[in-house]
Amino acid sequence: MASLREKIAQGLKTGPKFLKEFREFDNLVKAIGECKSKAEEDRIITQELELLKQRLSDPKLDRSRGKEYMIRLIYCEMLGHDASFSYVKALQFASDPNIHTKKAAYLALTQFLDCNNQLVLLLVNTLLSDMKSDNYLIVCTALVATTKLIGADLVNAVYPVVVERLRHPKEHVRKKAVLALHWFASLDPRRDGPLAGVELDKHFRTMLCDKDPSVMSAALCALHDCIKADPRPYKNLIPSFTSILKQVSEHRLPKSYDYHRFPAPFIQIKLLKILAALGAGDRASSENMAAVLHQALRRANTSHTIGSAIIYECVRTITTIYPNPALLAAAAESISAFLRSPSHNLRYVGIDALAGITALNPAAAAEHQVAVLDCLEDPDDTLKLKTLELLYKMTKANNIQVIVDKMMGYLATCPDEHIRRDIVRKVSDLAERYAPSPSWFVSTISEVFRLGGEHVDDGAAHRLTALIAEQDAELHGSAVEAYLALLDGEGGAGAGGQQAGGPRKKLPETILLVICWVLGEYGHLARRPPAAVLSRLLGVLTAHKSATDRVRATLLSALTKLAAHTGGAAGPVGTALLQPHSSGGSSPGSDAAAFVHACANSQNLDLQQRAHELQALLGCPPSLLAAALPADAARQSFSAAELAEVAALPFLDSMVERALAAGAAPYLTPEARGKATELQAKGLRFEAYEPAPFAVPLSGASTSYGTAAAADARSGPSSSGPSGSAASTYSSAAPAEPQLVLKGAGGRRSL
Structure with missing residues (x-):
């Protein structure tokens, strides 16, 4: 410090040169802060990089300003500009004897490079030299850079020197060496x-017993990661960990390690x-740490946030290890302060901790039920969501109605679709498990469908209809009245237009x-006349102009059953469905007839079939109609043998036999069709092709390849010249060359 003061004083005496060195970076920061646009900022940074590039490439570079240059380069890179021209120069500054320049260079390298950069290889010798320095600050700087820049391929180059630093007299060096080994691990x-073959665990265990708490803390971090990967080799360290925790909680460490007392x-x-990782699922290990956990929980308090953090971590540890009733009771008692806290964060922590306790001891949540329900009134949506998760775990038969409400x-009121989907799933599951009565289940699930029907799966709807079918006529009638009221609230009164209170809310x-389905099966039990039930059913189409074919098909079946249960073709519903179709009019009868007529002429085959079945069934005698569509048929159950017989379709056997006798192709199962398709699939052919004929006549040619070849072979010996015998010899030794005979041509051409 004295030398620095002397240098500043000398600079003030000699002129503004020294002050200028410190002023440039300050001016750069001010200029960036005063920028009005990104383009202006980019222009300033580009100019700064050009200036630094010139300075660093100058043979007469002033190395005393290396620290300032490195900081300015870090600033430029931090703003998203490339300063790769300075990477090699930063490597050179890392070897500078000045400690300030060296630390600035190491800092710049950790920001510019990563452990996969090839330039790190040039830094290894500098790191090794600095780790052997007599100045412990330089050693610490090199060890910190090691944790940032040394990758897996360079570990072996620096590992021996790092291990030697574990025995350094300075605790700061030993701590940095442990952190470097943690990085290697x-x-x-x-x-x-x-x-491979390196015993890092041995070094961590040794440094756990270091006399300095900071070194021990670094060893704890390394051992924690090792234990998370595989806790079994570290079970024998439980006494050491519990002893350390006991000493720490009893204020055995220096006061400098205290935080808010x-x-x-x-x-x-x-x-x-x-301890949580070591005691999970291990009864013996959990019993060895129970006393220390209870002591740590008792000594902590909620007077400050850090005390609440210790309590929360104690509760998490207690709920993670093998269950201990005494510890669970103490944990449940300790979180009551969290649930009563005005802080959203502490209440969230309390809800999360109570959820862990409830998973092991459901009775512990009973005394906190009111506080948990109050959390739903909190404006914090995150806290509400966490509370809903806890309520789902707390629900039993004696509190389901309050929690579901x-x-x-x-x-x-929730606008988030993901949360709505989760609530629908939770309420449906709770209602199926703990419903106090069938009527409550029907009303609750119907309300769930109304509020979040877009998130309900088909399985829930099937379970609801199955439960309704199993109940008595009283519940059937109440379900009919409830659903008719639901349609009334939607405003679907045939062609009645808008609801009095405003636009209709679609279901x-x-x-x-x-x-x-309910109005089709049990609509005849309604207290209002069948014509009114028909009007409400047709109102579904009025309220939902773009109703899917699935809804229309279900509505057709409902109209068919309702007509069958209210007097058949002679009843009010059957009369309305079978009356002649006319383009005008808006009465329920004309609307019903128009709907059936439209479905009968629909391109959807399912709608066609249902519409024609409706017309055919209503044209049958009442006795046949009652046999085909009996009242309360949904309650009927069939045995497995009956279902198997129906699935076999025996009434079609005679028709199939006649078709086969007439030459029809037999039925192929999907598996057989798949195999046939595989055989016919296109692909490479690896077997040899069949040999082609020797000659093929073209365009009515009377001479084949074989005939032409034989004629050439016969005429070969009679050729004049010395080549005749050679040709004859060649013809007898090799097959004749195939010839192509062209019609009208004067000669032959070789293929």
Whole structure:
């Protein structure tokens, strides 16, 4: 410091040169802060990079300003500009004897490069030299750079020197060496790469007993990662961890490690996480740490946030290890302060901790039920969502109505589709498991369908209709009245137009399918006349102009059953369905006839079939109609043998036999069709092709390839010249060359 003061004083005496060196970076920061646009900022940074490029390439570079240059380069890179021209110069500055320049260069390199950059190879010798320095600050700087820049392929080059630094007299160096070994362990967690055969665990265990708490804390971090990967080799360290936790909680460490009068809270939290990993599913290990956990929980308090953090970590550890009733009771008691806190964060922590306790001891949540329900009134949506998850775990037969009412109230106001889907799933599941009565189940699930029908799966609708079918006529009638009221609220009164209170609120498709099914099966039990039920059913089409074919098909079936149960073709519903279709009029009868006529002429085959079945069934005698569509037929059950007989379709056997006798192709199963398709699939052919004929006549040629070849062979010996005998010899030794005979041509051409 004295030398720095002297240099500043000398600079003030000699002129503004020294002050100028410090002023340039300050001016750069001010200029960037005053920029009005990104383009202006880019222009300033580009100019700065050009200036630095000239300065660093100058043979007469002033190395005393290396620290300033490195900081300015970091600033430029931080703003998204490329300063790769300076990487090699930063490597050179890392070897500078000035410690400030060296630290600035290392800092710049950790920002410019990563462990996969090839330039790091040029830094290894500098790192090794600095780690052997007599100045412990330089050693610490090199060890920190090692944790940032050394990759798996260079670990073996620096590992021996790092291990030697574990015995350094300065605790800062030993701590940095442990952190460097921790980095090496993360590069090869399974010890099957560059660290194969290296006993890193031995070094961590040794440094756990270091006399300095900071070194011990670094060893705890390394051991925590090792234990998370495989806790079994570290079970024998449980006494050591519990002893350290006991000493820390009893204020055995120096006061400098206290934080808001809590003894080394971060070391306590790390130890609690380690004990949770070691005690999970291990009864013996959990019993060995129970007393220390209880002591740590008792000594912590909620006077400050860090104390709440210790309590929360104690509760998490207690709920992770093998269950201990005494510890669970103490944990449940300790979180009551969280649930009563005005802080959203602490209440969230309390809800999360109570969820963990409830999973092991459901009775512990009973005393906090009111506080948990109050959390649903909080304006914090994150807290509400966490509370809903806890309520789902707390629900039993004795509190389901209160909890479901709270969930439904939140569902009605929640705008988030993901949360709505989750609430619909939770309420449906709870209603199926803990419903106090069938009528409550029907009303609750119907309300779920109304509020979140777009998130309900078909399975829930099927389970609802199955439950309704199993009940008595009283519940059938109440379900009919409830669903008619639902249609009244939608405003679907035939062609009645808009609802008095404003535009109609459309019901989801799922609840529409259930309503159509219920009114078709049990609509005759309604207290209002059948014509009114028909009007409400037709109102579905009025309220839903773009109703899907699935809804229309279900509505057709409902109209068919309702007509069959209310007097058949002579009843009010049957009369309306079978009256002649006319283009004018808006009465329920004309609307019903128009709907049936439209379905009978639809391009959808399912709608066609249902419409023609409706017309055919209503034209049958009443006795046949009653036999085909009996009242309350949904309650009937069939045995497996009856279902198998129906699935076999025996009444079609005679028709199939006649078709086969007439030459029809037999039925192929999907598996057989798939195999046939595979055989016919296109692909490469690997077997040899059949040999082609020797000659093929073209365009009516009377001479084949074989005949032409034979004629050439016969005429070969009679050729004049010395080549005749050679040709004859060649013809007898090799097959004749195939010739192509062209019609009208004067000669032959070789293929």
